[in-house]
Amino acid sequence: MKNYIKAFYIFLLAISFAQCSKEYKVPNDLIVQDFVWKGLNAYYLHQDEIEDLSDRRFNSDIQLNNYLSSFLDYNELFSSLLIVNDTKSTLIEDYNVLLEDVPPRTAITNGMEFGIIAEEGSPENVIGYVTHILPSSNASTKSIERGEFFNAVNGLQLTRTNFNNLLLGGADTFILNMVDFDGNTVTPNAKTVSLTREDYTYSTTFKEKTISIGADNVGYLMYNNNFSKNYIDQLNTTFLDFKNNNVNELVLDLRYNIGTGSFVRDMAKLASLIAGQFPDETFIKEKWNSKAQPWFEQNQPDSLVTKFPSKLNVNTDFNSLNLTDVYIILNGDNFSGSSTIELLVNSLKPYINVHLIGAQTAGNNTGSITLYNSDDYDFGNRNMSHTVALQPIVLSFYNKNDQTYENGFIPNINLCPNEDILNLGVLGERSDPILDRVLTYVTSGNTGTNVVCNPNNYEYLYNSINAQREIDKGIFIKQNLPNTN
Numbered sequence: 001m002k003n004y005i006k007a008f009y010i011f012l013l014a015i016s017f018a019q020c021s022k023e024y025k026v027p028n029d030l031i032v033q034d035f036v037w038k039g040l041n042a043y044y045l046h047q048d049e050i051e052d053l054s055d056r057r058f059n060s061d062i063q064l065n066n067y068l069s070s071f072l073d074y075n076e077l078f079s080s081l082l083i084v085n086d087t088k089s090t091l092i093e094d095y096n097v098l099l100e101d102v103p104p105r106t107a108i109t110n111g112m113e114f115g116i117i118a119e120e121g122s123p124e125n126v127i128g129y130v131t132h133i134l135p136s137s138n139a140s141t142k143s144i145e146r147g148e149f150f151n152a153v154n155g156l157q158l159t160r161t162n163f164n165n166l167l168l169g170g171a172d173t174f175i176l177n178m179v180d181f182d183g184n185t186v187t188p189n190a191k192t193v194s195l196t197r198e199d200y201t202y203s204t205t206f207k208e209k210t211i212s213i214g215a216d217n218v219g220y221l222m223y224n225n226n227f228s229k230n231y232i233d234q235l236n237t238t239f240l241d242f243k244n245n246n247v248n249e250l251v252l253d254l255r256y257n258i259g260t261g262s263f264v265r266d267m268a269k270l271a272s273l274i275a276g277q278f279p280d281e282t283f284i285k286e287k288w289n290s291k292a293q294p295w296f297e298q299n300q301p302d303s304l305v306t307k308f309p310s311k312l313n314v315n316t317d318f319n320s321l322n323l324t325d326v327y328i329i330l331n332g333d334n335f336s337g338s339s340t341i342e343l344l345v346n347s348l349k350p351y352i353n354v355h356l357i358g359a360q361t362a363g364n365n366t367g368s369i370t371l372y373n374s375d376d377y378d379f380g381n382r383n384m385s386h387t388v389a390l391q392p393i394v395l396s397f398y399n400k401n402d403q404t405y406e407n408g409f410i411p412n413i414n415l416c417p418n419e420d421i422l423n424l425g426v427l428g429e430r431s432d433p434i435l436d437r438v439l440t441y442v443t444s445g446n447t448g449t450n451v452v453c454n455p456n457n458y459e460y461l462y463n464s465i466n467a468q469r470e471i472d473k474g475i476f477i478k479q480n481l482p483n484t485n
Contacts (some may be wrong), residue, residue: 003243014082015052017252024352026061027065028334029381032064032074033071033074033077034064034065034068034233035388035390036388037053039377040328040390041053042291042292043288043289043369043392043394043481044081044082044289045085045199045289045395045396046289046393047080047289047290047291048289048291050082052067053081054236055291056456065188074091079391083288086393087471088393089390090368090391090392091388091389091391092388092391094292094387094389095372095389096387098428102226102229104202104230105202106200106202107202108197109138109147110138110196111134111140111200112133112144113130113131114130114131115131115418115460115463116128116130116209117129117461118459118461119186120460122456124159125157125158125160126151126160127150127151127158127186128151128158128167129149129418129421130145130150131220131256131424131464131465132146132349132427134202136203136287137198137199137200138198142193142194142195143193144178146425146427148178149180149186150176150179151177151186151188152176152177153166153170154166154174157238157457159257160461161293163166163461163462172196172197173194173197173400174194175192176195178191178192178193178308181422182421185457192282198316199246199292202225203210203221203369204231204234204238204426205235205238206222206223207220207331207420207427207428208221208222208238208241210247213442214443216311216443217245217247217248217249218251218439219242219245220251220253221238221252221253221436222256223257224253224257224258226255226259226262226470228262232270233312233313235273236312239318239319239320241309242319242320245481247321248323250274250321250323250326250328250453251327251329252327253327253336254341255331255332255419256465258331258470259470261478262476263475263478264416264476264477267343267475268306269309269312269318271308271344271348272310272318272320273322273324274348274352275320275322275348275351275352276320277307277320277322277324278308278351280307280308280312281305281308281351282399283347284343284346284347284397284398284399285305285398285399285402286304286306286395287395287396288304288394289394293475295442296336306477322350323331325354326352326353326355327357327438328354329356329358329415330356330358330411333466334359334363334392334417334418334470335415335417336358336359336360336361336446337362338364339362340403340475342409346365346397346398346405347397352404354403355409356409357411357412357413357415357434357438358413359411359414359415359417360408360409361405361410362408364370364407365405365406366394366397366475367393367396367397367473368391368392368394368473369395369476369478370390370391371390371392373386373388374400374438376481376482376483377481385425411445413437413438413448414443414450416453416455418453418460419433420433420451442477
């Protein structure tokens with residue numbers, strides 16, 4: 001949280017309870033429970049919907065403590081104080097894991113990303129298909145590519161029950177038995193590929209190139225990482241290449257992206273790379289719960305607004321493309337997107353044309369903050385007797401025009417839930433049906449005709465990218481909170 005001079009005002013939202021009991025010492029066995037209740041009472045976005053979080057629920061510390069003592073532990077208490085279906089608010093057992101810089105994304109992998117479908121006519125057998133090969137990985141040195149099929153490892157037929165262990169949990173080195181597949185019939189061929197799992201560090205981007213179509217220079221960026229600060233900052237170099245190539249349209253391909261949650265400030269940087277012609281204009285507005293919002297409006301109104309940054313950092317300018325249009329192929333299951341991308345879309349919409357390709361998004365329009373057990377919920381003065389922290393949802397996001405997105409966004413182009421495994425094409429080339437459709441839309445405005453999805457009625461069993469995707473915990477913010485002492 002920002003190291004500003006702490007506000008001297010008594011924060012009226014926590015105070016109705018705290019002021020009446022300044023002399024009361026919280027029992028040692030209820031310190032964490034007391035922190036959980038008071039943190040959620042003060043800042044949980046849905047505080048006014050939870051009867052046990054009401055300011056009128058308890059008349060004394062003794063009543064509160066009796067209530068807190070009725071729970072088996074603080075985790076049970078925390079869960080009981082959330083609205084139904086709140087999957088974002090989180091209790092962190094050890095806040096030390098939050099203090100480390102996000103390291104580069106690494107994995108032990110052979111570099112082949114793949115999917116699995118059931119083999120038609122067989123109750124057990126399955127077929128694998130290659131979705132893409134990670135650059136500079138072990139698989140990238142072998143004769144294997146997107147769109148190929150396989151059905152065995154070391155000569156052992158892949159089945160519903162063994163494919164996970166053979167492909168992901170078995171020996172680090174194995175031989176993949178390749179097959180031909182026409183959509184109906186599996187035909188073994190003589191090709192085999194030896195793959196070895198190795199330590200692998202992901203590059204900032206998976207693929208970037210400029211595609212010239214008539215008068216347009218289309219920047220194509222396939223991004224498959226999370227949206228942490230380091231990766232967003234490194235994108236400035238990618239955008240310099242686009243800028244030098246006079247890119248005037250941008251396709252941001254997130255179909256294999258694994259990232260969800262991020263900080264607002266990092267998404268504001270990405271927005272400035274796309275459309276840097278709006279420095280210091282409103283990127284997002286925050287709306288907290290009915291207790292916190294009036295206090296912020298009166299005492300810290302500027303903290304409720306995040307603006308487009310004018311520089312990447314003190315010493316670095318943005319290599320902004322100053323675009324008027326951006327085309328985003330959504331990420332997530334069934335191309336539905338994530339809270340991170342929804343925030344970007346909603347914040348850019350008042351300024352430029354944002355074109356979405358995928359399925360209707362979920363409407364994850366809330367933000368979270370990290371609370372530590374201290375008078376101002378900041379890290380510096382935390383209670384040292386435990387390492388529990390809270391990350392509840394505390395606000396909803398709005399854009400410059402006071403629009404939010406709780407119902408999600410309807411895409412300009414609808415995509416099938418799964419790619420056509422019989423016609424995957426080459427990523428970054430027009431032979432990829434998805435990119436070809438987007439490029440046609442960029443140059444002509446024609447959305448194309450809806451294709452028949454999964455005409456062969458394949459049973460999709462597994463996708464290696466879906467397995468890597470993080471649970472969407474929403475967007476995080478940094479906020480200076482008042483001292484409630």
